[in-house]
Amino acid sequence: MVAAKESTGRPPKEKRDWCKLWGGIRKNWLLYLFLLPMAVYLIIFNYAPLYGIQIAFRDFRGALGIWDSPWVGVKHFETFFNSYQFKDLLYNTLSLSAYQLVATIPMPVILALLLNYTTVPWLKKLTQSSTFAPHLISVVVMCGMLNTFSSSTGLFNILLKQLGMEPISFLGIPSLYQTMYVMSGVWQRTGYNAVIYIAALSSVSEDLHEAAIVDGASKLKRVWYIDIPSILPTMVILIIMAVGNLMSIGFEKSLLLQNDLNLARSEIISTYVYKVGIQGAQYSLSTAVSLFNNIINFILLIGVNKASRALSGSSLW
Amino acid sequence: MENVKKLGKRKLGLAQSRGDRAFDIIVNCLVVLAAIITLYPLYYVVLSSISSPNAIITGKSLLVPVDVSFASYRYVFADSRIWRGYGNTIIYTFFQTIFGTAVTVCAGYALSRKDLVGRNAIMKLVVFTMYFQGGLVPTYLVVKNLGLTDTRYVMIIMGMFSVFNLIVARTFFMSKIPDDLWEAAQLDGCGNGRFFISVVLPLSKEIVAVILLYIAVGSWNSFFNALIYLSNQKLYPLQLILREVLLAGQTIQSDVDAADIAEMQRLAATIKYAVMVISTLPIMALYPFVQKYFVKGVMMGSIKG
Numbered sequence: 001m002v003a004a005k006e007s008t009g010r011p012p013k014e015k016r017d018w019c020k021l022w023g024g025i026r027k028n029w030l031l032y033l034f035l036l037p038m039a040v041y042l043i044i045f046n047y048a049p050l051y052g053i054q055i056a057f058r059d060f061r062g063a064l065g066i067w068d069s070p071w072v073g074v075k076h077f078e079t080f081f082n083s084y085q086f087k088d089l090l091y092n093t094l095s096l097s098a099y100q101l102v103a104t105i106p107m108p109v110i111l112a113l114l115l116n117y118t119t120v121p122w123l124k125k126l127t128q129s130s131t132f133a134p135h136l137i138s139v140v141v142m143c144g145m146l147n148t149f150s151s152s153t154g155l156f157n158i159l160l161k162q163l164g165m166e167p168i169s170f171l172g173i174p175s176l177y178q179t180m181y182v183m184s185g186v187w188q189r190t191g192y193n194a195v196i197y198i199a200a201l202s203s204v205s206e207d208l209h210e211a212a213i214v215d216g217a218s219k220l221k222r223v224w225y226i227d228i229p230s231i232l233p234t235m236v237i238l239i240i241m242a243v244g245n246l247m248s249i250g251f252e253k254s255l256l257l258q259n260d261l262n263l264a265r266s267e268i269i270s271t272y273v274y275k276v277g278i279q280g281a282q283y284s285l286s287t288a289v290s291l292f293n294n295i296i297n298f299i300l301l302i303g304v305n306k307a308s309r310a311l312s313g314s315s316l317w
Numbered sequence: 318m319e320n321v322k323k324l325g326k327r328k329l330g331l332a333q334s335r336g337d338r339a340f341d342i343i344v345n346c347l348v349v350l351a352a353i354i355t356l357y358p359l360y361y362v363v364l365s366s367i368s369s370p371n372a373i374i375t376g377k378s379l380l381v382p383v384d385v386s387f388a389s390y391r392y393v394f395a396d397s398r399i400w401r402g403y404g405n406t407i408i409y410t411f412f413q414t415i416f417g418t419a420v421t422v423c424a425g426y427a428l429s430r431k432d433l434v435g436r437n438a439i440m441k442l443v444v445f446t447m448y449f450q451g452g453l454v455p456t457y458l459v460v461k462n463l464g465l466t467d468t469r470y471v472m473i474i475m476g477m478f479s480v481f482n483l484i485v486a487r488t489f490f491m492s493k494i495p496d497d498l499w500e501a502a503q504l505d506g507c508g509n510g511r512f513f514i515s516v517v518l519p520l521s522k523e524i525v526a527v528i529l530l531y532i533a534v535g536s537w538n539s540f541f542n543a544l545i546y547l548s549n550q551k552l553y554p555l556q557l558i559l560r561e562v563l564l565a566g567q568t569i570q571s572d573v574d575a576a577d578i579a580e581m582q583r584l585a586a587t588i589k590y591a592v593m594v595i596s597t598l599p600i601m602a603l604y605p606f607v608q609k610y611f612v613k614g615v616m617m618g619s620i621k622g
Contacts, residue, residue, distance in 0.1 A: 021434055024432065025434050028430070028432065028433055028434070028509060030508070030509040030510050030513075031426075031427040031430060031509060032427070034423035034424060034426060034427040034513075035423075035427045035428070035439065037419075037420040037423070038420055038421075038424035038483070041420065041474075042442075042443065042446055042478070044459065044463070045456065045459065046451070047446070049450065049451025049455035049456040049458075051451075051455075052451055052454070052455030052456075052458050052459065053452065055454070055455065055458075066458075111351060114347050117341070117344045118344060118345055119341050119344075119345060120345060120348075123345065123348055123349065123352075124348070127348045127349075127352040129604075129608060130351075130352045130355045130356045131352070131355045132608050132611070132612075133355065133356070133359060133601075133608075134355055134358075134359070135611075136534060136538075136600050136604070136607060137538075138537070138539075138556055138559075138596070138597070139538065139540060140538075140540050140556045140559045140563065140564070141559065141563070141593050141596060141597055143564060144560075144564055144589065144592075144593055145358060145362060145593065147564055148586065148589050148590070149358070153373070153374045153586070155361055158373075158374075158379070187354065187358070191355065192611070192615075195611075195612050195615045195616075196615050196616075199615070218336045218337055218340070219336075219340045219341075220336065220340055252540060255544075273452070273454075274453060277454040277457070278453065278454070283458070286453065287452055287454045287455060290452030290453055291452060293452075294449060294450065294452060297448075298449060301448060
């Protein structure tokens with residue numbers, strides 16, 4: 001029996017698997033070629049920089065290169081934690097993110113529900129198109145608009161004057177800064193973010209609604225008991241993703257809206273990283289700060305993902 | 318069929334309670350309000366770019382333009398920086414879109430194939446980059462060491478690939494190109510290359526358009542890479558010029574004589590509005606097209622949740 005098996009001359013199982021694997025790779029060699037440009041891009045611009053993170057623990061000097069710069073341990077982290085800006089930066093970043101999260105999660109849902117229940121078809125189309133439009137405006141133009149509108153002779157103050165109120169320097173008051181930031185974001189992104197909910201709502205089964213109508217449920221009740229539960233999983237995923245990006249909140253917009261008057265509120269970790277690193281050429285300190293930021297972000301993402309899997313069963317992975 | 322529908326509607330109409338009617342009215346009002354809130358600022362920008370500065374300041378031109386004049390546009394177009402920025406942006410956008418789309422679509426297709434050995438591992442390595450990055454300075458050092466700072470290449474390469482676009486493309490291929498199709502083609506002796514070109518691509522016009530527009534709009538509007546990697550003003554894309562004009566308080570530098578300078582100062586605000594209009598025009602000109610495919614892209618990406 002044993003001899004017969006051996007005489008078939010088949011290689012052992014392990015080797016056979018390798019052959020199969022190699023065969024699979026060879027058969028689809030073209031697909032690997034398809035992956036090559038992406039792989040090169042990611043290796044150069046995403047994986048190679050990971051190697052450079054170590055300069056957060058070194059005193060980086062360009063002439064010495066990354067590996068030969070002296071190791072200093074957590075010196076730069078200490079410098080950052082002990083700096084007078086640390087508390088403000090952390091507070092500004094977290095509060096701005098939290099504010100944005102709270103304001104931007106419900107708005108697209110509300111818009112999608114409104115559009116779903118409009119009784120005038122052309123109005124639905126018009127509003128969907130118009131709320132989507134600001135999404136295509138560049139961040140520079142968006143901030144330019146905010147800046148011009150906020151000036152003493154800008155749109156906001158003209159409207160205030162028409163209402164008989166005193167002009168306000170909207171971008172010059174630190175306590176107003178975050179509201180300006182978040183509300184302009186709501187204006188710009190709600191239409192785009194609503195698209196996914198509109199799609200989710202349109203796939204809610206008609207039968208459910210019909211049954212509810214037969215049972216005499218009001219529209220408000222149908223929203224609450226049929227529509228909201230059916231878009232909840234989508235919401236959960238989007239919330240997880242938003243929390244996962246909590247610390248990477250808009251560098252560009254913050255930098256563009258900053259001025260000397262609102263700096264106390266508008267300086268966040270990412271703009272600080274830019275100023276210290278690129279403008280100030282303190283490479284190691286800047287890297288330490290962004291690593292700190294990145295780690296908090298990562299912990300938040302994992303935490304939220306775990307929490308949501310435990311609570312609602314939906315998660316990113 | 319029509320009758321049945323009408324009947325259904327009437328029936329529903331009869332069944333409507335007063336609460337539901339109030340609900341309808343409130344909903345419709347809020348929808349109108351949403352349209353006004355989003356459209357008015359855009360309309361105001363266009364309006365103000367052609368109104369007289371005095372009318373703008375006194376609030377006389379809130380609904381219709383007053384003393385229409387295109388002088389502001391004349392000054393903007395006389396600024397060579399705007400033209401150069403426009404030219405640069407067109408070059409960067411064009412090449413980034415072409416290369417980026419090719420890379421994304423090819424990789425997305427390869428990763429959609431279930432018979433690709435190592436597919437899941439590769440996908441994990443790709444998605445990892447979305448959640449953990451080297452950060453600003455380490456990335457900057459890599460780009461600098463490659464000698465890419467202050468070149469046009471950096472503006473074309475950086476940002477041409479994004480994991481988000483890849484996932485959208487991959488999801489599309491996984492749901493629209495069934496495995497059977499590849500198996501059948503194989504039986505007919507068709508290889509990967511021919512299959513991709515004569516079967517996959519013709520079925521994938523939609524996803525190509527989506528990725529194309531995603532990258533094009535992103536590239537047109539992008540400002541971060543130029544800010545970090547460019548210091549030579551001649552290479553500046555439009556968005557960086559815009560920043561100088563709109564936010565850094567620089568004025569338009571037209572080649573005009575002294576008499577015009579006073580006029581330009583008078584028009585300063587309208588010039589800013591004109592700059593905003595000019596820079597956004599190409600995207601808004603394609604708006605219906607862009608909106609259609611952006612929406613499609615969101616749907617494609619969301620299929621898998």
